[in-house]
Amino acid sequence: MTTTRGRIDKRQAILDSAFTVFARDGYRQASVDTVAATAGVAKHTIYNHFGDKESLFRAAVAALADDALARNLAAVEALRPDREPAEVLTEVGRKLAECYCDEKSWALRRLLYAEFASMPELQDIVRDRATDKVNDALADRLARLALAGQLRITDPAVAAEQFGALLTAPLETRSRLGTRKLGAAELDEVTGNAVRTFLRAFGSEQVV
Amino acid sequence: MTTTRGRIDKRQAILDSAFTVFARDGYRQASVDTVAATAGVAKHTIYNHFGDKESLFRAAVAALADDALARNLAAVEALRPDREPAEVLTEVGRKLAECYCDEKSWALRRLLYAEFASMPELQDIVRDRATDKVNDALADRLARLALAGQLRITDPAVAAEQFGALLTAPLETRSRLGTRKLGAAELDEVTGNAVRTFLRAFGSEQVV
């Protein structure tokens, strides 16, 4: 009774297609029939697994949030006090920038923004599963850098908040909410600006 | 033929109601009948003025963008090199924070995020009418401060971008995308954090 007869395969296929279709058409626009067709599955199968359209949507969003969390945490992991702070921060910032600009991330944010008014739980799902954890992890790492004497930080949470802000807000504007693909050069520029300002504010060495 | 027989009054009433209803229900959810009922107007009148639902929506968004622009510019105006930079930046930052957290601003952003995928012009409307102009104005003012020797800025545009980032990104997170009302204390805190970091990075005096 451990295997459930291809149930998981179908379930995953449905979740994948659901996100694809929802991301492309928007939650309201997307029809369950389209999701079913895309997943190569009967509509009934979807209702068997998820009950109704809204639950399907929540499940798809949750799955994407988990995915985004994993990628963001991997980026933060690289933040270790074993090299020049500028170098490490640039590397991590650049990775975070890539995560932020990923097409799936943008789709997730769009769906979240569009629907959290009618489904408030959505925001909690994403926050609990991804945003908060990434911020915490970043704050932890920055605290270590501070302890190693590489940064002058009083509140690691605020520092993490601001490092994120310096990265994401410019990316949001410059990529036109994800509709314009940013080249490597522009990603480097934004990352560079963010790290430079961050270090001018929090670096332990005086910057000219 | 100058007066258009109460046309303008109706038009304005429709635009106001349209934004209210769209903001509350979302573009797709909102029905034109509801807008008409809220405005105290026949459905036909709406179609006479705006042609179809989408045009009505665009017009409502544009009107709100104009509104937001005016309020944001007023805030930036206060940025003059006649007092302590910390003091002036705090005042302006605080005003910008209030603009950003205004209920109408949040509604506008939500609608924009929700619909720009299917109506790409929306983003241009808002950018041309509001975002760009505010950023430019802010950059201009920061440049003046730099010229007055109160800031060490190389690129005013980047400085404006980052000042905005340090304000808006934390506000976005902390207010849960506008669903949680921030108290004065928290607005002060975010503004204070932003100004402190900004001045540590760009202030002309050394900060301890």
Place this chain on the structure above:
DNA sequence: CTCCTTGTGCACTGGCTAGTGCATTTTATC
């Protein structure tokens, strides 16, 4: 007084879609 613009009220079409019911088929497990 008359005309013409503007607005009203109501009924209606046409299109779309969530969710269901049912008979049938696949498929994993024993």
Place this chain on the structure above:
DNA sequence: GATAAAATGCACTAGCCAGTGCACAAGGAG
């Protein structure tokens, strides 16, 4: 091969809503 869970195909209901058509009312302009 028997069995039961899982999946399929198709038809169908019921609801929602943008946009239209038509007859009619109001009210300022000439």
